[in-house]
Amino acid sequence: MQQKKFRVTDEDGIHARPATALVNTANKFKSEVFAEALGKKVTMKSILGVLSFGLEPGDEITFIAEGEDEAQVIPALEEVFVKEGLGEVYE
Amino acid sequence: MSKVQGIAAAAGIAVAKAFRMEEVHLTVEKRTVEQPEAELAKLDQALGKSRIEVQLLKERTLQQMGEKKAEIFESHLLILQDPELIGPVRDKISSERVNADFALKEVADMFISMFENNKSAYLRERAADMRDVTKRVLAHIQGVKITDLSAIQEEVVLVAIDLTPSETAQLDRNYVKGFATNIGGRTSHSAIMARSLEIPAVVGTKNILDEVKDGDLLILDGLEGVVLINPNAETVAAYREKQQRYEEQKVEWAKLKDKPTVSADGHHVELAANIGTPNDVTGVLDNGGEAVGLYRTEFLYMGRDKLPSEKDQFNAYRTVLEKMEGKPVVVRTLDIGGDKELSYLKLPKEMNPFLGYRAVRLCLDQQDIFRTQLRALLRASVYGNLRIMFPMIATLDEFRQSKAILLEEKEKLKQEDIPVSDEIQLGIMVEIPSTAVLADQFAKEVDFFSIGTNDLIQYTMAADRMNERVSYLYQPYNPAIIRLVKIVIDAAHKEGRWVGMCGEMAGDSTAIPILLGLGLDEFSMSATSILPARTQISKLSQADMQKLAEQALQKSTAEEVVQLVEQFAGTQQ
Incomplete structure (x- = not known):
């Protein structure tokens, strides 16, 4: 299992457009991909799930990948997360 | 041949078949079904058809209006294959033995109310996307035709009660050769948009939607504010000539x-x-x-x-x-x-x-x-x-x-x-x-x-x-x-x-x-x-x-x- 925590900084939170990009990215992999935030866990392959978090600036979100290609999942999501200006890696 | 007078809203002449735009109301009733498999198949078919339509919409919007306007359809596509939506709908059909449209509506409504009750104004508005997508799939399950303006693929004159600015913006002028509406005036937004899209338009006809059937041949004269319904060949020829003169004048102006x-x-x-x-x-x-x-x-x-x-x-x-x-x-x-x-x-x-x-x-x-x-x-x-x-x-x-x-x-x-x-x-x-x-x-x-x-x-x-x-x-x-x-x-x-x-x-x-x-x-x-x-x-x-x-x-x-x-x-x- 691979996981990494991020913090949302985008003033809009995670909106439909970047959420779409994240879900499209998760869909490319065979692994199970989850996101955990605000005490909930949803599959990253569901846009409704990701949107339903209603994340706001300052909120934390953890991406979790489990499966044969899990090693590539988190870096791919990280790239989208940072490129879309959603936020930063949470140390 | 009959004639409807309206207000000339955008110059130009169009000759094409009528395409009526009507507001559709879908009613969903709960039924117990003998064969859930048949309902599951209906659901899959409806989702498949919807995906093809939205994909088409996305591509056309991308071509004509750019990436930004097309993004919304990308999210619609993801909703159409969302495991958190489709999984529960399938479960409901199989375990409760209910009809597909009812199961879909139940689950979709749950998401809609979840969005509507969210503290974020942005998410509250996402309910509209969910409704839009759900309506498309429900219509396919029930076999009801819904009007999809940007999916029009042949030359038509659009006939409607009115067009909102965003509906007007969806029009593809390669296919929509003109439009006529019941209400509106020269300075209403649909008229203003028609002029900026250079689509001939006649507005404020009061009753054109009642007068016209789908497929009627229409001549729309956006210079005089007149729509002719099922004109004879002679009239069509005369208007084709007028159309050409207008096009020539445009060259002169250029x-x-x-x-x-x-x-x-x-x-x-x-x-x-x-x-x-x-x-x-x-x-x-x-x-x-x-x-x-x-x-x-x-x-x-x-x-x-x-x-x-x-x-x-x-x-x-x-x-x-x-x-x-x-x-x-x-x-x-x-x-x-x-x-x-x-x-x-x-x-x-x-x-x-x-x-x-x-x-x-x-x-x-x-x-x-x-x-x-x-x-x-x-x-x-x-x-x-x-x-x-x-x-x-x-x-x-x-x-x-x-x-x-x-x-x-x-x-x-x-x-x-x-x-x-x-x-x-x-x-x-x-x-x-x-x-x-x-x-x-x-x-x-x-x-x-x-x-x-x-x-x-x-x-x-x-x-x-x-x-x-x-x-x-x-x-x-x-x-x-x-x-x-x-x-x-x-x-x-x-x-x-x-x-x-x-x-x-x-x-x-x-x-x-x-x-x-x-x-x-x-x-x-x-x-x-x-x-x-x-x-x-x-x-x-x-x-x-x-x-x-x-x-x-x-x-x-x-x-x-x-x-x-x-x-x-x-x-x-």
């Missing part, structure tokens, strides 16, 4: 595209265009516009679910300024309220929205909205020749307050080391009679006026321009209006200011001779009216028009003014 606008006796005026979005700039340049005389920024705020950010607005303004390459761009600050509502601002319904809380009245009250727009404009100002004007100014104090806020934001930006142009002209719309009457006082403080005739006429005549029953009072040629215009122009010129006009009147061939005679400096109109207007002005002598305007000012009715201009035009030929 020759004046890169020429300045000069009257027969050498007087120069500026012909500018009214635009709603950065995409419209291409049309302005293609039609030889010398400036943007009115950039209606409302469209940035419409068709979305929350206020546009400073960044979004900055990008739009910068794009327009850059594309115009140093030619003047007059941006009107937010003019909502009245007939233009924004759902996310949750403005209370008013008895008289046109006389109510709108435009600068709203901006001065909800200053955060106003300040965001002004900052975006100021930041964009270094990318071209920006002019800013405030709409619906009724008192000098409103202008002074607006100006003070602008200067405050400018100062803040300078403190942040963000470059701002020092050459921005600051003006006002003259559309309220009190401001026209007091123009001499305003002229001491503003850099320019832009006369908004659509509203000026409605406020002067006390006649709602959306109300067809009083449409006879919408009289641009009424001597009262002409006198008000004269007051404004004279007052401005006395202080060395320039005056534009950005209402429909500025592009009207009957009004142009009088306006030229009154000394109007800038005429801002639909892009497609620019070349005909330039042709017309090139044949007029400004000195003669001054005399004509003098006579018009002494007339007592609108009819007399029209007669005067027609008589004069007769002697010219």
Whole structure:
């Protein structure tokens, strides 16, 4: 299992457009991909799930990948997360 | 053959089959089914069909309107394959043995209410996407046809009760050759959009949707405001000829595209265009516009679910300024309220929205909205020749307050080391009679006026321009209006200011001779009216028009003014 925590900084939170990009990215992999935030866990392959978090600036979100290609999942999501200006890696 | 008369809203002629646009209401009932497998298959088929449609919509939007407008359909596609949606629906069908449409509606409604009850305004608005997608799938399960404007794939004339601005924006002019509506007038938004898309349109027919069946052959004459239903071959031939003559005339006009606008006796005026979005700039340049005389920024705020950010607005303004390459761009600050509502601002319904809380009245009250727009404009100002004007100014104090806020934001930006142009002209719309009457006082403080005739006429005549029953009072040629215009122009010129006009009147061939005679400096109109207007002005002598305007000012009715201009035009030929 691979996981990494991020913090949302985008003033809009995670909106439909970047959420779409994240879900499209998760869909490319065979692994199970989850996101955990605000005490909930949803599959990253569901846009409704990701949107339903209603994340706001300052909120934390953890991406979790489990499966044969899990090693590539988190870096791919990280790239989208940072490129879309959603936020930063949470140390 | 029958004939329906309406209002000519956008020039041109279309001959094509009718496509009726009707609002569909779907009812979903719970049924117990013997074979859940059959329902699961129905669900899969409906999802598959919906995906194909949305994919098509996405590609077409991408091609015609760019990546940004297409993004929404990308999320719709993901919803159509969302495991959190489809999983529970399938479970429900199998375990509860219910019909597919019922199961889908139950699960979708849960998401819709989850979005609706969210504390984030943005997520509350996502409920609309969910409804949109659900409706598409439900319709397929039930085998009901829903109207999908951007999926029209053959040449049609669209017939509808009315079209919203966002519906009009979806129209693909390769297929939608024209449209006719029951309601609306020349200055309603669908009409304005039709002119900027260059789709012939007839509006305000009252009953066209009742008169026309799907597939009827229609001739739509956007020059005369007439729709002919199932015309005979002879009539079709005659209109094809008229259509061709119109196209030829357009070629003739095109020759004046890169020429300045000069009257027969050498007087120069500026012909500018009214635009709603950065995409419209291409049309302005293609039609030889010398400036943007009115950039209606409302469209940035419409068709979305929350206020546009400073960044979004900055990008739009910068794009327009850059594309115009140093030619003047007059941006009107937010003019909502009245007939233009924004759902996310949750403005209370008013008895008289046109006389109510709108435009600068709203901006001065909800200053955060106003300040965001002004900052975006100021930041964009270094990318071209920006002019800013405030709409619906009724008192000098409103202008002074607006100006003070602008200067405050400018100062803040300078403190942040963000470059701002020092050459921005600051003006006002003259559309309220009190401001026209007091123009001499305003002229001491503003850099320019832009006369908004659509509203000026409605406020002067006390006649709602959306109300067809009083449409006879919408009289641009009424001597009262002409006198008000004269007051404004004279007052401005006395202080060395320039005056534009950005209402429909500025592009009207009957009004142009009088306006030229009154000394109007800038005429801002639909892009497609620019070349005909330039042709017309090139044949007029400004000195003669001054005399004509003098006579018009002494007339007592609108009819007399029209007669005067027609008589004069007769002697010219």
